[in-house]
Amino acid sequence: MTNSYLAPTVGVTAIPLREVLPWLIFAGLICLLGVYFVGAEQGATAIFKGMYIHEFVHDSRHLLGFPCH
Amino acid sequence: MTTGSLLWRGMIVGFVAAILSFGLLKTVGEPAVDRAIAFETAMDEAKAKAEHDAAVAKGENPPAVEQEEELVSRPVQGGIGLFTGVTVYNVAFGGLFALAFAILYGRMGDYSPRASAALIAISGFIAVYVVPILKYPANPPSVGNPDTIGLRTAIYFGMLLLSLASMIAAWNVRNRLVDQLGAWDATLVGGAVYLVAVVAFALAMPPLNEVPDGFPAVVLWQFRMASLGAQAIMWTVLGLGFGVWVERVLAPVKQGRLRTA
Numbered sequence: 660m661t662n663s664y665l666a667p668t669v670g671v672t673a674i675p676l677r678e679v680l681p682w683l684i685f686a687g688l689i690c691l692l693g694v695y696f697v698g699a700e701q702g703a704t705a706i707f708k709g710m711y712i713h714e715f716v717h718d719s720r721h722l723l724g725f726p727c728h
Numbered sequence: 729m730t731t732g733s734l735l736w737r738g739m740i741v742g743f744v745a746a747i748l749s750f751g752l753l754k755t756v757g758e759p760a761v762d763r764a765i766a767f768e769t770a771m772d773e774a775k776a777k778a779e780h781d782a783a784v785a786k787g788e789n790p791p792a793v794e795q796e797e798e799l800v801s802r803p804v805q806g807g808i809g810l811f812t813g814v815t816v817y818n819v820a821f822g823g824l825f826a827l828a829f830a831i832l833y834g835r836m837g838d839y840s841p842r843a844s845a846a847l848i849a850i851s852g853f854i855a856v857y858v859v860p861i862l863k864y865p866a867n868p869p870s871v872g873n874p875d876t877i878g879l880r881t882a883i884y885f886g887m888l889l890l891s892l893a894s895m896i897a898a899w900n901v902r903n904r905l906v907d908q909l910g911a912w913d914a915t916l917v918g919g920a921v922y923l924v925a926v927v928a929f930a931l932a933m934p935p936l937n938e939v940p941d942g943f944p945a946v947v948l949w950q951f952r953m954a955s956l957g958a959q960a961i962m963w964t965v966l967g968l969g970f971g972v973w974v975e976r977v978l979a980p981v982k983q984g985r986l987r988t989a
């Protein structure tokens with residue numbers, strides 16, 4: 660019986676970084692922006708004016724561990 | 729297997745994590761938020777009453793009562809607002825997780841897709857959530873001074889980045905030593921590197937305590953446990969769910985070989 664769970668497997672091929680890079684930049688930026696809007700927008704910094712986004716995601720901001728009011 | 733196909737899988741798994749997280753936060757987290765807001769309201773009312781009485785005693789006109797305008801109602805904040813925030817966060821982390829996997833798979837060691845995903849998830853959970861909140865714990869409404877939000881945001885994200893950098897450094901140390909020391913001892917050294925680094929950073933970063941006097945400890949505990957639970961759900965679902973899904977796609981040949989072994 661081969662234990663395949665955490666044992667290293669031979670011949671794992673990495674994805675070429677050249678292929679990853681464009682995804683990393685564009686999708687990575689969009690994902691970080693999503694985290695930013697939930698975690699910090701209209702708090703310490705703001706892209707949009709007002710408090711609506713802050714108030715709307717307010718409970719998740721607190722519960723996900725971000726600093727809030 | 730392209731990065732794009734990893735990405736959408738990560739985001740779908742993130743959405744599953746969001747639904748489970750929301751279930752926990754709605755049932756365990758929201759009652760703590762409501763009790764914290766009730767405490768805040770009671771404190772504000774007591775303060776306003778004290779100011780009013782003091783002004784009357786001195787024979788002055790009492791200060792006008794400030795009415796705080798509610799931009800978003802509490803049911804919306806605790807319902808669709810919470811769901812939206814948790815979903816955006818979990819789906820975004822699913823995407824970031826997939827991107828991290830695309831870079832690290834085959835580079836962090838000779839691990840299968842499933843094992844790689846599990847190791848990234850446990851490392852990410854510790855580095856991105858557990859260690860930062862051990863220094864700067866999650867706080868319910870009414871804990872925290874609005875004037876210090878800039879500082880608090882900066883030191884929270886600062887701690888998070890230092891912790892993440894330490895985790896990456898620890899993995900590099902571990903992988904560099906693995907031929908020399910063997911997997912077990914190299915992992916112990918890597919773990920020690922991470923631990924020493926984050927303890928040093930945590931001691932160097934400024935302390936923070938904005939819990940008001942008289943705030944119920946049980947509410948604080950319940951709130952923080954809900955927060956921890958939601959993050960544990962997210963990283964577990966990402967690590968295991970994404971791992972199993974990608975294992976099927978990335979390593980079908982290997983599985984066939986193992987089955988006959």
Ligand SMILES: [Zn+2]
Pocket residue numbers: 717721727728869
């Ligand atoms: Zn708040």
